[in-house]
Amino acid sequence: MNNSQILFSDAKSKIDIVQLQKLFTLGAFWAKERNLEDLAEAIKNSEPVIAVWNKQQLIGFARATGDGVYRATIWDVVIHPDFRGTGLGSKLVETVLSHPRMSKVERVYLMTTHQQRFYEKIGFEQNSSTTMVIYNRSNLTNLDSLNAVTQLTEFLEG
Secondary structure, three states: HHHHEEEEEEEEOOOHHHHHHHHHHHHHHHOOOOOOHHHHHHHHHOEEEEEEEEOEEEEEEEEEEEOOEEEEEEEEEEEHHOOOOHHHHHHHHHHHOOOOOOOOEEEEEEEEOOOOOHHHHHHOOOOOOOOOOOOOOOOOOOOHHHHHHHHHHHHHHH
């Protein structure tokens, strides 16, 4: 691998969504079924979004969401299988963490299924105290959510 050809970029607009979908299919068992529209929405709502390029080929990706102060979460860290073991994964996560939007955040969370040791080398610690999750409840509609907000507002005002 010629490191002079490797480029890290935080330019969301330059990400080729089709290449990203292919990278996920090839290198991320947890993201193989993601569609182009949802990927574009996830990128739009994330900051920072870091892409790793080898010339014109997308070979790495990670994104984060957060408030810039207290909490953030890193998502979707993936390196093309042909480039694993080269240090690019560590550099990718460190690039996300050093981004101005992330560098002052009090706690950064990351969820992983099989790569705990990799992230521990970077400085992450296992945390069993934050294991709650709620899945999208498709039986609720936006109207139901709006009604709940209206009811809460009426309750608070009444």
